[in-house]
Amino acid sequence: MSLYHLKSDTYQFSHNNQPRVLVVSTNNELVKQICSILIKYQFAFEIANLGEQAWQMINRNCPDLVICDWEIPDMSGLALCQRIKAGLINQSLSRVYFVAVIADRQKEQRAMGIEVGIDEFVYTPIDEIELSLRVRSGCRASVTAKLLGWTKQKLAIQEKLFKALELTDRATGLLTQQSMQLGLPRFLAELEQQNFDRTYLNLMLLGVSQYEQVRDKYGNRIAAEVMGAIAGRIRNKVEADSILCHYGCESGNELICITTNIDPNCINDLGQRLLAAVSTHPIAVDGGLLLPMNLNIGSVVCQLSADLDFPQLIEQGHQLLAKAKQDGKNCMRIADISAQTPIYTA
The missing domain is CATH 3.30.70.270 (Reverse transcriptase/Diguanylate cyclase domain)
Structure with a gap:
């Protein structure tokens, strides 16, 4: 169950074709702050309390962007990002844009995050304009990456079909x-x-x-x-x-x-x-x-x-x-x- 309950399903993943955001944290105040900004700027989102819950939700309905607290009880944000970016179960997951929320600007955390594939960082206390801009640009990048992936798959299928439809071999004429x-x-x-x-x-x-x-x-x-x-x-x-x-x-x-x-x-x-x-x-x-x-x-x-x-x-x-x-x-x-x-x- 989500920590922060919405009165309307307007913000659920199923709403039209809006970019979809998943918020992952057990910090109720942090979740409220992030969600209020997402509501204000009309982003569709869902909330997960724990890393494993987030992982199941991501595999069930892949979001465009994940905003994840650096510290969650059962799995660090670092570990969740690493699992997503590996794309072992579903290659399309590797194109999910991952934003990590950290408490300070420690270089060590940033270096570790960049190494495993974290795309962006936001810092507490959350700045409304900064978060909205990062979410908007991240969703745009994620959607573009997915479209490119689908286009490549479509071209590969077409190439295979056209090759199968060729009646004669170019080298021999047979x-x-x-x-x-x-x-x-x-x-x-x-x-x-x-x-x-x-x-x-x-x-x-x-x-x-x-x-x-x-x-x-x-x-x-x-x-x-x-x-x-x-x-x-x-x-x-x-x-x-x-x-x-x-x-x-x-x-x-x-x-x-x-x-x-x-x-x-x-x-x-x-x-x-x-x-x-x-x-x-x-x-x-x-x-x-x-x-x-x-x-x-x-x-x-x-x-x-x-x-x-x-x-x-x-x-x-x-x-x-x-x-x-x-x-x-x-x-x-x-x-x-x-x-x-x-x-x-x-």
């Missing part, structure tokens, strides 16, 4: 991982509904062996140029209706090729064409560099179905790709899971 994951199930469902004679699906995971070395030595621009050239060579060798995707957009070095009208007996030939397309001739990039590159392939064959578990297929492809890398450069592993008896082909 589908992005997100667009493939969103569009492929619908595409396969339509194929199945139209009864096209495409019984088998082949998913090839293509790993570019020297990508990391090129990126580390020549930088991201040259690495992107290399991936673009490799994507072009792959595109010229796959089936006309194959779906190509730059799957490893974070690591940069993986492509996916999905073909739905292929005889399982022809998959090895397709893989060999792709391996040769990349390794036979070096990649020419800006500056006259000729960079020899190689692929490894993990290939999964299965029967076409609208309810295929693509994450599982991709995981199986990764396992096969890892085995192919262990075999050496320009190696491929194939598993025909439609036959229930996986066949690995180097």
Whole structure:
């Protein structure tokens, strides 16, 4: 229960969009003095007797500004400020403006307070004009900081959304991982509904062996140029209706090729064409560099179905790709899971 009772809820946190102030003290005379000033200058506020009570109120309904007595029984104002500014439970709490009330102008108290994040100090006896100005400027700073925080969050969400909506990867011109994951199930469902004679699906995971070395030595621009050239060579060798995707957009070095009208007996030939397309001739990039590159392939064959578990297929492809890398450069592993008896082909 508050030490100083208000006759109207005009000053409660819920009132419109006024800046919100929390007063923390067990000193009844100090609370009355501060609250009378807040009422006079029309600030919305609440009162807490103890530090733990204040902490619960702050987490329940975050104020814009806290006016806290330096000495409170269960927790010092210093400790309360430190807990708020840490923002461990809620990062937005770190933007709460904190005003400490101290009895004198001791430099030691000010230094300790500044170190833990106290924004401003007021001294007893309270000066009405000084307190009103500090509260007004503090609330303005707190609200501005919160708006900036919300704006940053909104921009981050928008950036993530726009990135997800990009259909093709800039470096390779191929589908992005997100667009493939969103569009492929619908595409396969339509194929199945139209009864096209495409019984088998082949998913090839293509790993570019020297990508990391090129990126580390020549930088991201040259690495992107290399991936673009490799994507072009792959595109010229796959089936006309194959779906190509730059799957490893974070690591940069993986492509996916999905073909739905292929005889399982022809998959090895397709893989060999792709391996040769990349390794036979070096990649020419800006500056006259000729960079020899190689692929490894993990290939999964299965029967076409609208309810295929693509994450599982991709995981199986990764396992096969890892085995192919262990075999050496320009190696491929194939598993025909439609036959229930996986066949690995180097």
